[in-house]
Amino acid sequence: xxxxxxxxxxxxxxxxxxxxxxHVDEGEVVSVLGANGAGKTTLMRTIINLIHARSGTxxxxxxxxxxxxTHQIHALGIGIVPEGKRLFEKMTVMENLRMGCFLEKNERVxxxxxxxxxxxxxxLKERKDQLSGTMSGGEQAMLTIARGTMSDPDLLIxxxxxxxxxxxxxxxxxxxxxxxxxxxxxxLLVEQNAWKGLEISDRGYLLQKGExxxxxxxxxxxENSLVKKAYFSN
Amino acid sequence: MNKLIVLLSETVLFALLIxxxxxxxxxxxxxxxxxxxxxxxAVLIFPKKAERIIKPFAKERRTAIIFSMILMAIxxxxxxxQPYWLLTLSLxxxxxxxxxxxxxxxxxxxxxxxxxAAFFGTGAYTTGLLSVHLGLPGWLTIPAGMFASVxxxxxxxxxxxxxxxxxxxxxxxxxGLMFNIMLNNTDAIGGPQGISGVKAFAIGGFDFSGMxxxxxxxxxxxxxxxxLTLLAAILALAFTRYIYNSPVGLILNYVRDDEWSSKSQGLxxxxxxxxxxxxGNALIGLGGxxxxxxxxxxxxxLFSFQTSLLLLSMVLLGGMDSIPGVTVAAFxxxxxxxxxxxxxxxxxxxxxxxxxxxxxFRKEGLIPSRVRPYFPxxxxxxxxx
Amino acid sequence: xxxxxxxxxxxVMLGTMYSLVAIGFSLFFGTMxxxxxxxxxxxxxxxFIALFFVPIITQYxxxxxxxxxxxxxVIVAVxxxxxxxxxxxxxxxxxxxxxxxxxLEAGLVIREAIRLFYPGGKMSQKFPIIFPSGGFSIxxxxxxxxxxxxxxxxxxxxxxxxxxxxxxxxGMAIRAYSQDxxxxxxMGVSESKVIAVTFALGSALAAIAGILHGTYYREVxxxxxxxxxxxxxxxxxxxxxxxxxxxxxxGYLFAFIQTxxxxxxxxxxxxxxxxxFGVMILFLLFRPTGxxxxxxxxxx
Ligand SMILES: Nc1ncnc2c1ncn2[C@@H]1O[C@H](COP(=O)(O)OP(=O)(O)OP(=O)(O)O)[C@@H](O)[C@H]1O
Ligand SMILES: [Mg+2]
Numbered sequence: 001x002x003x004x005x006x007x008x009x010x011x012x013x014x015x016x017x018x019x020x021x022x023h024v025d026e027g028e029v030v031s032v033l034g035a036n037g038a039g040k041t042t043l044m045r046t047i048i049n050l051i052h053a054r055s056g057t058x059x060x061x062x063x064x065x066x067x068x069x070t071h072q073i074h075a076l077g078i079g080i081v082p083e084g085k086r087l088f089e090k091m092t093v094m095e096n097l098r099m100g101c102f103l104e105k106n107e108r109v110x111x112x113x114x115x116x117x118x119x120x121x122x123x124l125k126e127r128k129d130q131l132s133g134t135m136s137g138g139e140q141a142m143l144t145i146a147r148g149t150m151s152d153p154d155l156l157i158x159x160x161x162x163x164x165x166x167x168x169x170x171x172x173x174x175x176x177x178x179x180x181x182x183x184x185x186x187x188l189l190v191e192q193n194a195w196k197g198l199e200i201s202d203r204g205y206l207l208q209k210g211e212x213x214x215x216x217x218x219x220x221x222x223e224n225s226l227v228k229k230a231y232f233s234n
Numbered sequence: 235m236n237k238l239i240v241l242l243s244e245t246v247l248f249a250l251l252i253x254x255x256x257x258x259x260x261x262x263x264x265x266x267x268x269x270x271x272x273x274x275x276a277v278l279i280f281p282k283k284a285e286r287i288i289k290p291f292a293k294e295r296r297t298a299i300i301f302s303m304i305l306m307a308i309x310x311x312x313x314x315x316q317p318y319w320l321l322t323l324s325l326x327x328x329x330x331x332x333x334x335x336x337x338x339x340x341x342x343x344x345x346x347x348x349x350x351a352a353f354f355g356t357g358a359y360t361t362g363l364l365s366v367h368l369g370l371p372g373w374l375t376i377p378a379g380m381f382a383s384v385x386x387x388x389x390x391x392x393x394x395x396x397x398x399x400x401x402x403x404x405x406x407x408x409x410g411l412m413f414n415i416m417l418n419n420t421d422a423i424g425g426p427q428g429i430s431g432v433k434a435f436a437i438g439g440f441d442f443s444g445m446x447x448x449x450x451x452x453x454x455x456x457x458x459x460x461x462l463t464l465l466a467a468i469l470a471l472a473f474t475r476y477i478y479n480s481p482v483g484l485i486l487n488y489v490r491d492d493e494w495s496s497k498s499q500g501l502x503x504x505x506x507x508x509x510x511x512x513x514g515n516a517l518i519g520l521g522g523x524x525x526x527x528x529x530x531x532x533x534x535x536l537f538s539f540q541t542s543l544l545l546l547s548m549v550l551l552g553g554m555d556s557i558p559g560v561t562v563a564a565f566x567x568x569x570x571x572x573x574x575x576x577x578x579x580x581x582x583x584x585x586x587x588x589x590x591x592x593x594x595f596r597k598e599g600l601i602p603s604r605v606r607p608y609f610p611x612x613x614x615x616x617x618x619x
Numbered sequence: 620x621x622x623x624x625x626x627x628x629x630x631v632m633l634g635t636m637y638s639l640v641a642i643g644f645s646l647f648f649g650t651m652x653x654x655x656x657x658x659x660x661x662x663x664x665x666x667f668i669a670l671f672f673v674p675i676i677t678q679y680x681x682x683x684x685x686x687x688x689x690x691x692x693v694i695v696a697v698x699x700x701x702x703x704x705x706x707x708x709x710x711x712x713x714x715x716x717x718x719x720x721x722x723l724e725a726g727l728v729i730r731e732a733i734r735l736f737y738p739g740g741k742m743s744q745k746f747p748i749i750f751p752s753g754g755f756s757i758x759x760x761x762x763x764x765x766x767x768x769x770x771x772x773x774x775x776x777x778x779x780x781x782x783x784x785x786x787x788x789x790g791m792a793i794r795a796y797s798q799d800x801x802x803x804x805x806m807g808v809s810e811s812k813v814i815a816v817t818f819a820l821g822s823a824l825a826a827i828a829g830i831l832h833g834t835y836y837r838e839v840x841x842x843x844x845x846x847x848x849x850x851x852x853x854x855x856x857x858x859x860x861x862x863x864x865x866x867x868x869x870g871y872l873f874a875f876i877q878t879x880x881x882x883x884x885x886x887x888x889x890x891x892x893x894x895x896f897g898v899m900i901l902f903l904l905f906r907p908t909g910x911x912x913x914x915x916x917x918x919x
Contacts, residue, residue: 050801070804086802088795099795103807397903399715400654404852408896419889543727550720583731586724593721594709
């Protein structure tokens with residue numbers, strides 16, 4: 001479904017990602033692991049062309065999307081839960097959700113999706129008219145995830161969705177990701193919580209200094225000493 | 235060897251300048267301009283080759299500067315029959331002071347001053363008023379003009395320190411408009427007619443409006459004023475260069491580039507901003523004062539927003555923070571418009587378009603400012619202020 | 620009473636025109652974080668382009684006025700988009716000073732182009748009468764029909780603008796973009812479209828202001844844009860840059876300050892701009908976020 005070949009990118013003169021190869025198949029949950037600064041966020045942002053690729057190609061369903069604009073990539077059916085929430089702080093919860101399916105014009109469909117989002121996070125329903133900037137960190141994390149699913153994407157890219165959540169909520173969030181995946185969506189997940197991430201994913205990649213140094217089944221990666229090293233020492 | 239190259243090329247340039255000014259036919263003028271344009275383009279396209287010609291100048295800086303001053307000083311000998319061009323050159327000299335004053339504020343320190351014309355006007359009006367109404371001599375009126383510009387600038391001290399970026403631009407533009415309205419509506423200073431009859435500069439019994447001769451060479455007031463302006467411009471340039479090359483220049487660059495980090499290193503930002511603002515205004519005031527004595531007449535029209543923009547264009551086209559660049563730009567822009575009367579009316583349009591093109595394609599200007607060497611020691615000395 | 624009534628009416632007229640220009644400043648700053656210093660000259664351009672239509676409208680008619688209005692607005696909106704592509708978007712990642720200078724110089728170029736190339740552009744031009752003449756009086760106060768039209772058009776445009784920004788999906792895209800560019804693009808908002816719409820909208824409002832100015836004073840001159848631009852920016856600053864309501868409030872406030880000075884200060888009419896600008900500077904110094912603004916002014 002998503003196929004990345006020889007991808008390099010970076011900031012200014014510094015190249016951060018070097019020759020990344022990665023693929024995600026239909027229906028999979030794929031984890032990207034790596035220490036802080038390994039380049040995970042850079043990879044996600046390059047996929048959606050917020051950072052321009054310096055070489056290599058990104059294909060989505062066989063179509064080359066390397067040079068498409070971010071909004072065009074989204075329109076192909078890619079939902080995004082960005083790192084650091086990035087909510088529209090001066091908009092209400094409702095408006096943020098509506099922004100999530102900005103391209104959908106059918107009011108009935110929108111209403112259904114909002115219903116579904118509230119179903120997933122009842123907490124958001126209670127706060128639907130609150131400005132998102134004034135919500136608690138955990139509530140904002142929920143809204144970010146809900147907003148990312150509003151466009152009913154085929155592929156959902158999530159960058160540290162659990163950041164800032166209380167431990168109880170983290171478990172809940174992972175079960176929600178699982179549920180999203182069971183609905184037939186494909187998920188590309190970056191998680192600081194490597195074990196939990198691997199638990200719900202089928203496969204995983206380990207990034208180190210902008211290179212993929214390991215890839216494989218999640219069950220195997222869990223046992224791998226390199227993964228342990230990446231997360232427990234620096 | 236290097237010396238010879240410098241002397242020779244300066245002589246050639248000097249001869250070309252005289253020919254350019256004296257030539258009467260428009261086609262020759264245009265030929266000159268096209269040639270000059272091609273040279274500039276060649277320098278930009280082949281920087282390596284141009285380096286070879288520029289290098290001797292860098293090596294023999296002293297010779298280059300002294301010889302060019304000598305050449306400029308003897309220039310009136312070639313214009314005894316067409317003294318009008320001396321007036322143009324004097325005007326260019328005045329704009330060199332104005333543009334460099336503005337450059338010290340906007341280019342070096344990053345203070346957006348869009349009311350250059352107001353300080354120009356303050357210098358000119360003060361000098362004019364003191365000369366006409368009190369009959370004060372030039373050696374008093376000129377410093378008074380400079381001082382008045384600095385003093386009027388004090389009105390803007392508070393905004394300069396507190397307001398940044400486009401808000402400072404707004405404040406200074408509004409200030410310039412307010413200044414112009416005041417000039418136009420205050421009868422005591424002549425209203426829209428301004429002040430006429432400003433006396434020429436005079437010192438020690440020598441009146442600059444008088445004629446005198448050396449052998450067959452007769453010098454008119456044009457030549458006298460030319461020398462006066464030349465002297466002032468040399469002093470002004472020496473001053474700006476001195477500041478630029480001293481640790482103060484470095485600090486002003488710090489203030490511009492990174493307010494926060496320099497503050498954290500113990501710099502007194504406000505102090506240095508005001509220093510740069512006042513020095514710049516003093517130079518602009520000097521230009522205004524000389525202008526009043528030279529032209530003998532001041533009126534609100536010249537001190538409008540249009541002129542402020544023209545000054546900024548000079549800074550931008552020449553290269554922000556680049557003294558040689560700004561100087562060349564001011565010189566070329568004034569001489570060209572005087573020489574090409576045909577474009578006189580179109581000059582603002584042409585310069586405006588040029589600046590826009592420049593900003594989009596070559597922000598650093600025609601002659602970019604050099605990258606400074608870093609002097610950590612010198613900086614720490616001044617840090618204590 | 621009569622005099623005060625007339626002055627009040629005058630302030631309302633001026634305020635309407637100022638607000639229309641000020642909204643553009645707020646809109647551009649809010650969405651793209653830029654100040655478009657040639658915005659006032661765009662407004663002037665609106666009036667002059669409207670004049671192009673005069674030969675087409677041989678005699679006064681409702682249809683003629685409408686054609687002239689719409690035609691000028693559409694042309695200026697397109698020019699606004701073009702200008703943003705020329706001097707604003709290429710400089711988005713450069714230091715602010717360059718956008719500032721580029722837009723100021725663009726304003727100069729527009730002014731000079733009109734002065735040099737519009738037939739007789741150096742002088743002020745007569746502006747045709749496009750609203751029904753005549754009027755009526757209530758209690759000694761004479762109200763002209765054109766004044767009513769100016770006010771009605773102004774208010775309708777304010778309401779339409781607020782509705783567009785707050786209720787339509789385009790408006791939602793603009794607001795989202797202004798709050799978080801990247802996040803909005805991730806949700807499918809097209810950056811180039813938002814910028815184009817913003818500039819088209821802002822420029823159209825400026826053109827309306829220019830045409831209303833022409834009908835009110837019956838003449839236009841190429842320099843009018845410089846002052847109206849600086850006044851528009853001042854008004855937006857007083858109201859709180861980035862807020863549309865702020866721009867409207869600021870526009871009327873600026874006009875009231877101006878007219879009060881000329882009405883109540885003896886010999887003050889010449890100095891009304893001096894005082895009004897002075898008030899704006901005080902605002903910047905002591906309340907930099909303006910009356911309604913939420914944004915920090917130190918967005919350098
Ligand atoms: N805007 C930027 N400009 C310059 N360098 C950047 C920028 N953003 C990130 N980097 C650098 O790129 C490298 C990769 O950063 P990235 O954010 O992709 O890491 P990450 O794997 O997502 O880390 P984390 O787990 O902390 O989120 C880091 O060395 C970082 O310093
Ligand atoms: Mg990250």
